[in-house]
Amino acid sequence: MPRAVRFDEYGDIDVLEVRDVPRPEPAADEVLVRVRAAGINPGESAIRIGALHERWPATFPSGQGSDLAGVVEEVGSAVRTWSVGDEVIGWVDTRASHAELVAVPVGNLVPRDPAVPWQVGGALFVAGTTAHANVRAVGAGPGDTIVVAGAAGGVGSLTAQLLRRAGATIIGLASEPNHTWLHEHSVVPVTYGDGVLDRIRAAAPEGVDAFVDTFGDGYVDLALELGVAKDRINTIIDFAGAARTGVKTEGMHGSANVDVLAELAKLVAAGDLDVPIAASYPLVEVRTAYRDLMRRHTRGKIVLVP
Incomplete structure (x- = not known):
């Protein structure tokens, strides 16, 4: 079974677990992406501790993560724009990218240029x-x-x-x-x-x-x-x-769309935008990754690598 980050209650990093989960099934207009890298963000910590409950309440058990880069593993029945094996950069709004596999709407993805490293692509959207x-x-x-x-x-x-x-x-x-x-x-x-x-x-x-x-x-x-x-x-x-x-x-x-993401990815590929990667952690070290993030002194992004 694929693995994913889950938590069952609001709390500190010790509520985070990496569990076996059912294989996600992509809807007709989604693709299943095998995640190669997924950025972590301070907002996810705020959601996890319950600080944003009034605005973005969690439904337990909750997943985590928006940013991702990976490879298309399966396509939904109505998908014509992506194929198995395509390399993509994108995001989900379902708190689910801190995982080995995630279903992603086709409108949330742009192609990954080989000049964009996986870790950079996986940390780019937010x-x-x-x-x-x-x-x-x-x-x-x-x-x-x-x-x-x-x-x-x-x-x-x-x-x-x-x-x-x-x-x-x-x-x-x-x-x-x-x-x-x-x-x-x-x-x-x-x-x-x-x-x-x-x-x-x-x-x-x-x-x-x-x-x-x-x-x-x-x-x-x-x-x-x-x-x-x-x-x-x-x-x-x-x-x-x-x-x-x-x-x-x-x-x-106002900027959270594929047009802006594609523009940013092109800047990265051309060498005109540097996305520093402070550290990368295996998915199983998600607690360590967030502990590093909470220090608030890293240069650039911290990334999970499933």
Whole structure:
């Protein structure tokens, strides 16, 4: 039997198990994908502990995971666009990609270019489309100076690169071990922590035009203290701060489609978008993978490899 991640109640990482499960049966408009890589995301931790119960309640036993890359193993009766053996990148909305086999709607897939590594393809959808949405949310363009908090993280690293492609000058808040990576990607690194306001002002003497917060921890207030207009501040994590101040909370949903995913995959294949992979873990080490994620100091994405 194929294996998949399951949990039976809200809780910490110790509720996660890898179990034998029935082989998924694809519906008429789905394909069955043998997963080669599946990214993990902070939102999945929030769902697992019950923090998002009012918005996205879990039905137990629950699976986990959205991102995936793999090989088509079976096609539904109405499928004409994919064939067995096709290599694909995509996502599911059923919390099911942390598994060896998953049924995926045909409209959630794009072809995998061989130039896109499996682990990168399997980590691309959530972080990539969220980064794409960040660029749109702050109206990035040539001449802008934009701060990205958490600029070396899974979403932040892609956001910074896409903002640069839009013509903006980017100041990336990150720990010193990530400064070289930021320099290499034409991002001005600034160390977070005490004194960060002064360090940002020194790096941007003419002011900051927009601010993207991928980390939380008071950055909404920092952006306002820098004089950034509320409609040019976007946080994907500090919803309480946004409710209090009126800044934006535009997540991935406006960009969560195959057109954007295909665009991102083409950038990766062309060498124009770097998706750093912080670590890869076998499916059976899912608890270790999430423990690593919870440290919040990884550069780029963490991936499960079934």
